[in-house]
Amino acid sequence: xxxxxxxxxxxxxxxxxxxxxxxxxxxxxxxxxxxxxxxxxxxxxxxxxxxxxxxxxxxxxxxxxxxxxxxxxxxxxxxx
Amino acid sequence: xxxxxxxxxxxxxxxxxxxxxxxxxxxxxxxxxxxxxxxxxxxxxxxxxxxxxxxxxxxxxxxxxxxxxxxxxxxxxxxxxxxxxxxxxxxxxxxxxxxxxxxxxxxxxxxxxxxxxxxxxxxxxxxxxxxxxxxxxxxxxxxxxxxxxxxxxxxxxxxxxxxxxxxxxxxxxxxxxxxxxxxxxxxxxxxxxxxxxxxxxxxxxxxxxxxxxxxxxxxxxxxxxxxxxxxxxxxxxxxxx
Numbered sequence: 001x002x003x004x005x006x007x008x009x010x011x012x013x014x015x016x017x018x019x020x021x022x023x024x025x026x027x028x029x030x031x032x033x034x035x036x037x038x039x040x041x042x043x044x045x046x047x048x049x050x051x052x053x054x055x056x057x058x059x060x061x062x063x064x065x066x067x068x069x070x071x072x073x074x075x076x077x078x079x080x
Numbered sequence: 081x082x083x084x085x086x087x088x089x090x091x092x093x094x095x096x097x098x099x100x101x102x103x104x105x106x107x108x109x110x111x112x113x114x115x116x117x118x119x120x121x122x123x124x125x126x127x128x129x130x131x132x133x134x135x136x137x138x139x140x141x142x143x144x145x146x147x148x149x150x151x152x153x154x155x156x157x158x159x160x161x162x163x164x165x166x167x168x169x170x171x172x173x174x175x176x177x178x179x180x181x182x183x184x185x186x187x188x189x190x191x192x193x194x195x196x197x198x199x200x201x202x203x204x205x206x207x208x209x210x211x212x213x214x215x216x217x218x219x220x221x222x223x224x225x226x227x228x229x230x231x232x233x234x235x236x237x238x239x240x241x242x243x244x245x246x247x248x249x250x251x252x253x254x255x256x257x258x259x260x261x262x263x264x265x266x267x268x269x270x271x272x273x274x275x276x277x278x279x280x281x282x283x284x285x286x287x288x289x290x291x292x293x294x295x296x297x298x299x300x301x302x303x304x305x306x307x308x309x310x311x312x313x314x315x316x317x318x319x320x321x
Contacts, residue, residue, distance in 0.1 A: 006273050013284075015277050021262075032271055039274035043228045055273070 004029040004065070005058040010040050011051025011072075017058075030066045033057050037068055044072065083112060083135050083185055086159030086247040091205050093246050095321045101199055108195065111186040115139075115178035121162060122176040128166045130186040134158050137182035138259065140267070143174050152267045154217065155179075155240070159247040165210050167192050180258045204321050215313040224269050229278040232268050234307030237288055237295055242311050253297040257290060 001024060005017040023029040033055045040053050050073035057066040084105055091097060097105075112135070115121055121132055121139055134156050141154040141162070153174075156162045162176045167189050196203035219239070223232040244255045261279070265272040282288045287303050289296045297303055 008273060008277055010277075013277060013281060015280060017273075017276075021272065032273060035271035036273035036277075039229060039270045040277075043230070043274075045228075 002026070002029070003060055006033055006036065006055060007058065008036055008040065008055045010044075010053050020060075026065070029057050033066055033068060037070060041070070050074065083110070083183075084108075084133075086135060087133055087161070089247050090159040090209070093316055093318065094208060095201075095205060095318060097202075101202055104195055104198055104202065108187060108191045110191075113184055113186060115182040115184065117178055117180055119178045119182075120175050121178055121182060121184055122166070122172055124172055124175040127171050128163060128189075130188050131164050131167050131192060132162045132176070133185040133187055134160045134162060135183040135185055137178060137180040138257070139176050139182055139184075140179045140263070141174055141176050142266075150266045151269060152179075152263070153220070154213070155267065157240070157244055157247065158249060160243075161209060164192075164206060165213075179263055201321075208315070208321055212313075212315055215315065219313050229268065229270055229274055230281060231307055232270075233264075233275070233278055233282065234287070234303050235309050236268065236307075237297060238304055238307050238309035238311075239314070240295070241297060242314060242316075246316070253300055254294050256293065257295045258293055260292075 001022040003020045003022050004026075005020040006029070007014075007016045009015070021029075021032070023032065036055050037053060040055075044053070050071065052069055052071050054067070054069040056064050056068075059065050088097065088102070088105065111130075115137075122128060136158055139156045139162055140152040141156070142150055142152050144150045156176070162184070163172065166172055192206070196206065216239070219235070223235050227235065240257065241250055241253065241255050244250050249255055259267075261275050262272045265275045268275065270278075279290060285302070287297075287299045287306065289298060303309075
């Protein structure tokens with residue numbers, strides 16, 4: 001088991017993981033980070049403008065060992 | 081009789097019980113067992129000869145995928161039968177696990193049959209309880225399929241407070257909830273990371289706070305609105321059934 005720290009940012013709320021979680025492997029930690037992004041996208045609501053959704057995994061030494069970033073951009077050309 | 085008290089409270093919230101019916105319930109031959117956190121209360125693929133009734137703690141109905149992903153499809157608190165349906169289903173397709181320390185009563189199926197034969201009214205109330213389990217499942221499916229994380233968690237906290245209030249486990253707007261965030265994530269079908277984010281948002285809004293031991297609902301009306309919680313499905317009216 002290895003402890004990893006997963007930080008997330010959705011353009012609004014920046015959450016830095018100060019506690020960490022024990023994962024069976026590096027790959028499991030990356031999978032959890034991907035699921036977090038999927039969940040954040042699912043909750044994405046139109047609030048105008050563009051924003052990044054990002055997640056990163058840090059190890060015990062504070063080194064970023066995995067990162068995933070999605071840049072959302074919505075375009076509107078209203079015709080109603 | 082004392083150990084049956086939470087169950088009797090869940091029945092009495094929905095209908096009146098006669099002294100004869102109370103005596104019949106308390107005449108049942110019961111066995112009490114304690115479970116440690118993580119222990120299985122009901123094992124999958126077994127054919128239980130007894131149904132288990134929660135006296136203390138929280139248990140979860142769990143389904144685990146081939147890759148090891150877990151979905152907790154129901155939570156049970158004091159007063160809930162975890163597998164009343166095993167009486168008619170015979171074979172269990174899933175397990176029920178203790179998520180905290182749990183005390184449960186084992187009610188032999190022969191005793192359930194005896195009670196139903198002696199009192200068709202109690203039989204209907206047992207039926208009602210499995211029907212309410214079904215109603216809760218429908219509410220959970222709607223949350224899993226159509227809610228944001230915040231709506232889902234708000235709904236869950238409202239439901240748990242309401243269910244625990246029936247059996248006297250709440251204190252004001254607080255209720256005991258000694259699960260881990262990973263376990264809560266398995267309940268709401270989300271990553272633990274997103275559950276943590278959502279809890280922080282709920283706390284930031286001043287609506288609800290959870291310290292790992294108990295959930296404190298700070299603004300009940302707002303939580304109800306956020307979760308679009310309508311308690312009709314819990315059937316909390318006392319009427320002839």
